[in-house]
Amino acid sequence: MNERFTKGFETIKHYVTTEEAVKMIEADALADIAPDLRKMIIEFAYGDIYSRPGLDAKKRALVVITSVVTQGAAPQTKTHIKRGLHAGLTQTEIVEALLQLVPYIGFPLVQNALTIAQQVFKEEA
Amino acid sequence: MNERFTKGFETIKHYVTTEEAVKMIEADALADIAPDLRKMIIEFAYGDIYSRPGLDAKKRALVVITSVVTQGAAPQTKTHIKRGLHAGLTQTEIVEALLQLVPYIGFPLVQNALTIAQQVFKEEA
Amino acid sequence: MNERFTKGFETIKHYVTTEEAVKMIEADALADIAPDLRKMIIEFAYGDIYSRPGLDAKKRALVVITSVVTQGAAPQTKTHIKRGLHAGLTQTEIVEALLQLVPYIGFPLVQNALTIAQQVFKEEA
């Protein structure tokens, strides 16, 4: 386990529980065909990028939620709304960020994202 | 001038100078073919959406910058990086938000957006 | 209920049955987390935009179907094909509009949309 991996693993705990972080590594669903992908995500996405100074975890989560909603990526929207709540974003902040997107991406994508947010809020309640 | 327009006009001043806000209304470039568009932007985008409570102006600007960069919309990227600086985002926060997007939208779109940010930072210096 | 809402509510009846229009308002699925969204859709989308003169309801429905198909938005494709039929578009016009998109967005998105259209035509028969 190199330094970048350790740093990534520490950083990811701002966005998921320690239990989930361990599970992400131990139960890698793609281990049989792409065993390096999980490592790249921990080392590069979390170790090199998320761990940078200059923007706090809540704002990083807000940026990521906005990007995946704009792309219309439903599974990632669910994942990153959960991580945003764990990083400290309130439900109101998430809902307001989604409504703020209406003039830029239109009603349909925002409606889809709010439906996902509603489901996450229920599951996490 | 109805209540929504007034509210929108007050709100837009968090993102542009008063002079620019006045110019947006008085020198509407599309007035000849779509005279209602400017009114809709002020009343709906700024009056109804940007003015909502629950998320501060800096975070709203961050959300909008992220969305237009994810869409690859160059002219809007320039406009909203400028408005983000006016709303109080630091240059570092903007750069970090763009780098945070690398794992989600790839290097090329982020590189394009950083080139635009660099130009805005020079113009505003 | 303000004037824009009333206008939007009247306009939406060109695209859905009165019963469905009432249900959209009374049974708002997102009322708990985003109670203002439904109001915005009625007032802004239907009251301000759909109700404008200069383009008839059938052509507006054609424009909306084309846009959501081009975006690859499956749930909206279903909704707006239904509304297009209600606005008076024939099944042939809808199928031809989808085939017209092949040279611009490729076969896969068109094939997906035709599969959805086929299902709507069966449900509405």
Added chain:
Amino acid sequence: MNERFTKGFETIKHYVTTEEAVKMIEADALADIAPDLRKMIIEFAYGDIYSRPGLDAKKRALVVITSVVTQGAAPQTKTHIKRGLHAGLTQTEIVEALLQLVPYIGFPLVQNALTIAQQVFKEEA
């Protein structure tokens, strides 16, 4: 010159002047590297698709304009607004179709398209 080409060439004249149609074929800018592309566009896009019955030329033009605007494709937006005017769409119908897209794709893409429309209307006046 086969039947599909002839049919395509006849059909394209609903969207451009005869002079422009001839020029498209005789002055093919990509003839040196992709000499078959122009033929494919005439035979497949215009001969097989645009020439189909069941939707008139104006509605086909409306569908194409909507699709390229939704994709954010600036050069195609210019080309197809010109062809739409030639097919008989009025300036008002084009402007209204663009405004109709605001709730589905947001203000920025619509604003860009209206700026292009404004330029075409001036050139064609």
Added chain:
Amino acid sequence: MNERFTKGFETIKHYVTTEEAVKMIEADALADIAPDLRKMIIEFAYGDIYSRPGLDAKKRALVVITSVVTQGAAPQTKTHIKRGLHAGLTQTEIVEALLQLVPYIGFPLVQNALTIAQQVFKEEA
């Protein structure tokens, strides 16, 4: 059955079994509403394009997989990974092509595509 159809039908057999090719034509799921679509796909996509010289079937399959993954089109990703294996791409080549996309489209779309690839590899084993 014209020459383009015959050529397309021969070409498609590089990507699917003869049995599947026959089934694509005989059991056209969209025959009731768009009977010409299947013919267009065989004649135009396979007869005019896939059958061109200058690029072998494996490389054409690689190009198509890359394009549908970049578009985020899940059903097409499944179809074309299957066809790529049939055309002779190895599982390793497909996995490596998907990982090669990480710096250009980000982790989420690649992860989704790898999950689909994993399922296809199991089904084809």
Added chain:
Amino acid sequence: MNERFTKGFETIKHYVTTEEAVKMIEADALADIAPDLRKMIIEFAYGDIYSRPGLDAKKRALVVITSVVTQGAAPQTKTHIKRGLHAGLTQTEIVEALLQLVPYIGFPLVQNALTIAQQVFKEEA
């Protein structure tokens, strides 16, 4: 200079001349606002991804060209067509890959990409 950087720097020379590789590092246009980006591209994109075994440089270049063309990213299309030629793709292979995309992304994006390819072929001649 760590091992990943060295590996990335060696790998990038399959796609650009040594002179261009050196210039990419020494004349980093974004060094003032995002000094880490260039390093990430060399280490992650080229050191971790492009350098993987299992897919040769020509096929990796083909995958990247296809992805950026599908995204409609004009500046990247130019860059990666150049790199593809340097990696050993022929002009014919590049043109055929672009034509192969017509049934998946439509004529307009392919036409734009062919125009860029034509320009690169002239510059490199």
